[in-house]
Amino acid sequence: MSHQLPPLRCTRCYTEFPVQSLVWHCPCGGVLDVADFGARLPGRSELATRPATLWRYAEALPVPELAEVSLGEGMTPVVPAVGLADARVKLEYLSPTLSFKDRGAVMLATLAKLLGVRRLIADSSGNAGTALSAYAARIGVPCEIYVPASTSPGKLGQMRAHGADVHLIEGNREDAARAAKVAAEAPDASYASHMFHPYFLHGTKTFAFELWEQGMPETVVLPVGHGTLLLGAYLGFQELLAQQLIPRLPVIIGVQSANCGPLAAAADAGSPSPAVITPVPTRAEGIAIAEPARGEAILAAVAATGGTILGVTDNQVHTARAELAGAGFYVEPTSAVCWAAIQAARTGTAPASPAWATAVPHLTGPLTLALSGAGLKSPN
CATH class of the missing domain: 3.40.50.1100 (Rossmann fold)
Structure with missing residues (x-):
């Protein structure tokens, strides 16, 4: 099925932004949701014929499945x-x-692929960073992850194994987020935020x-x-x-x-x-x-x-x-x-x-x- 990428809408002032703008928050300070795009679920008989991944719900998702991006995520037991x-x-x-976090990361990576994004920036306590690092590797886009310096070594190793540039930030989770937002202001960067991007x-x-x-x-x-x-x-x-x-x-x-x-x-x-x-x-x-x-x-x-x-x-x-x-x-x-x-x-x-x-x-x-x-x- 063909997809038209649904726009983003501020939850406070209701201003809409095309997703192609790479906007991740409204100037009024409100967070963004996805504007209604007529998401529908197929019937159980139709679902029974589909692969056991989250892409079985294609009619209810804001981006189309790209085989070169997906890792077969979804349908956990x-x-x-x-x-x-x-x-x-x-x-x-x-x-x-x-x-x-793979469920959301594949959406952001697919969107980045469709929009031709050149660099992904994110902050994380660990799992969102590891997921985004893997999917960024799938689409061949450089990825920078900002994390607290106390983040578990296992998660740091996973991010680096996927090729992410990991920045250790002294302080707490909010300090890492602030550093990522500054980095995301660069003109070639996209803030792939799991908490801000709807x-x-x-x-x-x-x-x-x-x-x-x-x-x-x-x-x-x-x-x-x-x-x-x-x-x-x-x-x-x-x-x-x-x-x-x-x-x-x-x-x-x-x-x-x-x-x-x-x-x-x-x-x-x-x-x-x-x-x-x-x-x-x-x-x-x-x-x-x-x-x-x-x-x-x-x-x-x-x-x-x-x-x-x-x-x-x-x-x-x-x-x-x-x-x-x-x-x-x-x-x-x-x-x-x-x-x-x-x-x-x-x-x-x-x-x-x-x-x-x-x-x-x-x-x-x-x-x-x-x-x-x-x-x-x-x-x-």
Whole structure:
């Protein structure tokens, strides 16, 4: 099918920008979404004839599949969670670069290929950088990734193996983002930001489409930092509901590290905006985001499903990671936050707080959780 690349629209002032402009934020300060392009999902009989990749949902994606870009991403398996009869695990860490970020990175790389972009700039805590590095290598475009100096060596090695120029920035995740934005001002550069460019979310929404085919859960539990998986999943569930393919939105429970949990703090306070926090280092580096770019949208999304956002401690994450490994799932600490929250709810050790009071009934019933990144990325 032919594709017309849909424009971008500011969520604040509603100004539209052609995607060819390479604009990644509105002058008014608002973040951008993709303007409606009539995304549709084919029927199950048609899907049954298609390859088991995210490109099976071509009619719902903003870019066409380019065989020279794709690594066969998507359609990760869903398996039972050992020891919990009513819990299932979606193994996102079996994606080509070992994290769910491949879903969005292939959208940005395909767009870059179509637009003839000459250089890609991004910032990351690790997984987005490894994914973009791999797909930049696929399209033969130089790639620069700005990361905190504390980023796991496994992730740094993966980026460099794909040929990325990796810049280690002293400070936290926000410092790396600021450095990348400055570099992206160069005239030959494109800021391939997983949190700012909305085409990325149209890749991660395929997580929701796959769950529709694999068995729609009552509750979905997801790690959340900048929220690219959570917001993508919410977008996908909305599109499914709009087409009357599901009867209701599943409840979404987001999980953060308590050491860096602006969204969890906001959920506890009943605030529509992320809390202002002083982040503390955490083992869950992939979600150590003190200033999420789409924080208000994340909080609104979980509230719309009847869900909330929780914080778990590093000790809980350490224990959860070991339990998952003992059940056959070797994941990085960021992935273990979801299991930590589920175990806290089911063992009666959840804190007494408004957010946990909302979450516990959902965490103790049928659910699916995402394991977002592989343990080899952060082996220690």
